[in-house]
Structures are given as C-alpha cells and as structure tokens.
Amino acid sequence: MPEGHSVHRIARQLDRNFVGRVITASSPQGRFAEGAALLNGREMIGVQAVGKQMFTEFEGDLWLRVHLGLYGAWDFAGEILVDPTIASANGRMGQTNQRGTVLDPAPAEDAAIYDDAGENSLNSIGAPRRARVNVRMSEQTKGLASELTEWPPPPVGAVRLRLLTDLICADLRGPTACQLQTPDEMLATVAKLGPDPLVGDTSEGEERFITAVRRRNVAIGQLLMDQAVVSGIGNVYRAELLYRAGLNPHKPGKSVPVENLRALWRDWVQLLDIGVETGQMMTMDDLDPEAYRRAMASRDDRHWVYHREGLPCRTCGTNIVMEDMVGRKLYWCPTCQA
Incomplete structure (x- = not known):
C-alpha cells in the first residue's frame, strides 16, 4: 500500500496538470461509469491528500475520493507539467511516470538515479509493487517515458477512471475506493482520519x-x-x-x-x-x-x-x-x- 508521501505527490501532480481545467471523465472499465458521467465536463477546483486518501473537488460541490489501497496506481500521459515543489533525490526538478512530453525537464547532465528495481526516484508515485507497463505511477516502476503514438492513448488494463484534457491524460487503476461525495460527506471522511x-x-x-x-x-x-x-x-x-x-x-x-x-x-x-x-x-x-x-x-x-x-x-x-x-x-x- 502506498504511504503518505506517494499520495501527496499524486495530489501535487494532479493540481499542476488538471486544476482550473474542464475535465473529460470516463470509465473505460465501466465500474465507475455513473460517477464519471457526473464528473464529465466539470472544472477541477482543487485537490488535497490526507494520509493515504486523496480528495479532488469539482465545480458543483462534488468531490472525488480515491484510496489506492494495495493495488491502486495512476498513469499520466501527454504534455506533463512538472510540479516545481517536487525535487528528485539528487536535487533536480521532479517528474512522474509518463508517456509523452515532460515540460520543464531536468538538466541532461544531472543523470537520474535508478534503483535495483528499475525505479527512477523522480518517478515514484503510486502502488509500491511491480507493474507490467513502464508508465505506471508506482514505486517499483521503471521510470522511463514511452512515446505516444495516438491521442488520447488507448486504455491499458482495467482503467477505473480516466481524467482527460486536450494535453494530459490520467488513468486510475485498481483503487480500493473511488467514489463521489458531497462536501459534508468529504468533511466527515476527513474528520475520521488522524x-x-x-x-x-x-x-x-x-x-x-x-x-x-x-x-x-x-x-x-x-x-x-x-x-x-x-x-x-x-x-x-x-x-x-x-x-x-x-x-x-x-x-x-x-x-x-x-x-x-x-x-x-x-x-x-x-x-x-x-x-x-x-x-x-x-x-x-x-x-x-x-x-x-x-x-x-x-x-x-x-x-x-x-x-x-x-x-x-x-x-x-x-x-x-x-x-x-x-x-x-x-x-x-x-x-x-x-
């Protein structure tokens, strides 16, 4: 299960790439079709991590609660804006696992650090387990960018929720919880957390x-x-x-x-x-x-x-x-x- 640092990094990446933009939402897997339909066409207002849970606000007093659990992970693809508040282990600007173009890239002379599981410390977000594709935001994913051949990219695996703009795609797979909440329900959930x-x-x-x-x-x-x-x-x-x-x-x-x-x-x-x-x-x-x-x-x-x-x-x-x-x-x- 990802620990708190991973979820905060996901929240910051979503904030950087989606907040203030109208989102196209879908559920390629179908399990969150009704919820995605309610999110579709709304502007993302804000995003906040609290411990291992993430709460994303959409216009119209609608909140998305995500708990990755043991197997959940996010994939990002497209023209990804790097969050300047996330640095790498060797002091340079952070990235996320992605396909496509990374904007504000780190200096080429400052080589990434890959660990013995193939993980680039810049790219560590998501479920702490091996993934079968190199774009998963996971602590044991090879942090290598893949070239996109079409847009939007075809879903890979069982994608519970896809968030899409003209430039960025974020796919959520395997979460323990993916649900819509009212503001009162969101506050009640947060109140139960330490x-x-x-x-x-x-x-x-x-x-x-x-x-x-x-x-x-x-x-x-x-x-x-x-x-x-x-x-x-x-x-x-x-x-x-x-x-x-x-x-x-x-x-x-x-x-x-x-x-x-x-x-x-x-x-x-x-x-x-x-x-x-x-x-x-x-x-x-x-x-x-x-x-x-x-x-x-x-x-x-x-x-x-x-x-x-x-x-x-x-x-x-x-x-x-x-x-x-x-x-x-x-x-x-x-x-x-x-």
Whole structure:
C-alpha cells in the first residue's frame, strides 16, 4: 500500500496538470461509469491528500475520493507539467511516470538515479509493487517515458477512471475506493482520519497525535498504522520511525512518554517532507554524497531495519527481527529498541 508521501505527490501532480481545467471523465472499465458521467465536463477546483486518501473537488460541490489501497496506481500521459515543489533525490526538478512530453525537464547532465528495481526516484508515485507497463505511477516502476503514438492513448488494463484534457491524460487503476461525495460527506471522511503533517497546523496535529496515542493501551507499533491515530504511516515508515526513536514496538501507547511522542511526530514531519520531495522513503541520515546515491539506487542501503530481518543492526550488530503484528510485517532491533 502506498504511504503518505506517494499520495501527496499524486495530489501535487494532479493540481499542476488538471486544476482550473474542464475535465473529460470516463470509465473505460465501466465500474465507475455513473460517477464519471457526473464528473464529465466539470472544472477541477482543487485537490488535497490526507494520509493515504486523496480528495479532488469539482465545480458543483462534488468531490472525488480515491484510496489506492494495495493495488491502486495512476498513469499520466501527454504534455506533463512538472510540479516545481517536487525535487528528485539528487536535487533536480521532479517528474512522474509518463508517456509523452515532460515540460520543464531536468538538466541532461544531472543523470537520474535508478534503483535495483528499475525505479527512477523522480518517478515514484503510486502502488509500491511491480507493474507490467513502464508508465505506471508506482514505486517499483521503471521510470522511463514511452512515446505516444495516438491521442488520447488507448486504455491499458482495467482503467477505473480516466481524467482527460486536450494535453494530459490520467488513468486510475485498481483503487480500493473511488467514489463521489458531497462536501459534508468529504468533511466527515476527513474528520475520521488522524493528523497529517502536511494538512492544517502542524502543532495542532502534534497535540492530536499525542492525545490519541496516550489514551490507548495498545502497542505503539499498532497505533502508528491506525489511520485514525495518524495519517499516512505504513509498514516502512512505521518500522523506521520506531527504530529512529529507540522505541519498543510493543510498548503500550499510554506508557510512551510525551517527550518521546513529540520527537516521534516531529521525525514523521521530517521524513514525510523528504519522501514527498524525493519520492523515496529515505530514512538514513547524514550520508555523504556517494552513500546517498547508493541509498537512492538500492533499497538495501536506504533503511535502518525495514526488510532487513536476520541481518545485523547497523548500530549494535544484533540481528534484526521480523514478526507479525496484526497481520503486517514488523521489523525491529531487540537491542536498540529494548
């Protein structure tokens, strides 16, 4: 499941390419035909990510709610405008996975960084899994642009929703949720979500997070995955945040000192910013330039504990443990997080 940084990057790309434009909407797959018909011909007013969900406003008080879930992803094609707020891992302007022309391209001399799964860190948006086409906005997609041979491009696979302008096409596949909402329904959905560092006042979000954790006699490792407690954290960020905080994932939330929770929230603010900017869940600090490029090129060099079961802890040498916590894999160091 994509974590919060990916959804924020999708929202920014939609904002850059679709907001303020009248949209042609369709459902090539047919499963969202009625909803697409209601969106068709309306102007996109705005778009906002909250944790793992995205809310897009259309004229006429109509909102589109999308939750990518485990398998959802977006493809972009056409003359794509790069969002200037999204940089790459090596400091240049970000792109998205796409077919067609990318406007405002990065300098040619600043080569992209491809990791061992073929992912260009510029192009990381969508479901964190391998895709069979190289235009999927996915964290494990080869970030290579393909030439368009016709416009609009033919749908590839089961496209739930297509958003189209004269220049840009965005295809949504495999989401857990794709539904229309009234303004009140949208607000009710957002009200059920925990704080997101990139939405609203960060200090207020910090207090909401601390209050939500301290009232629960539930393991902190479980609470960080609860989207009603804090928005956007998934399996990778959960493991890395707890390691960086030196917290035992089994410690009950109400037993975690307030100062530790403040530090945890502020670290989440920092890591989310890095993830949105680079497109990668980079959690290693103070790397020299060569080590940084290695980390961008290989997930094995990017994290402290995630996906490192049986390997020695980078700090103390104890073997990293992997266990099941409420149906999800948890990685941690029994010594550093005792």
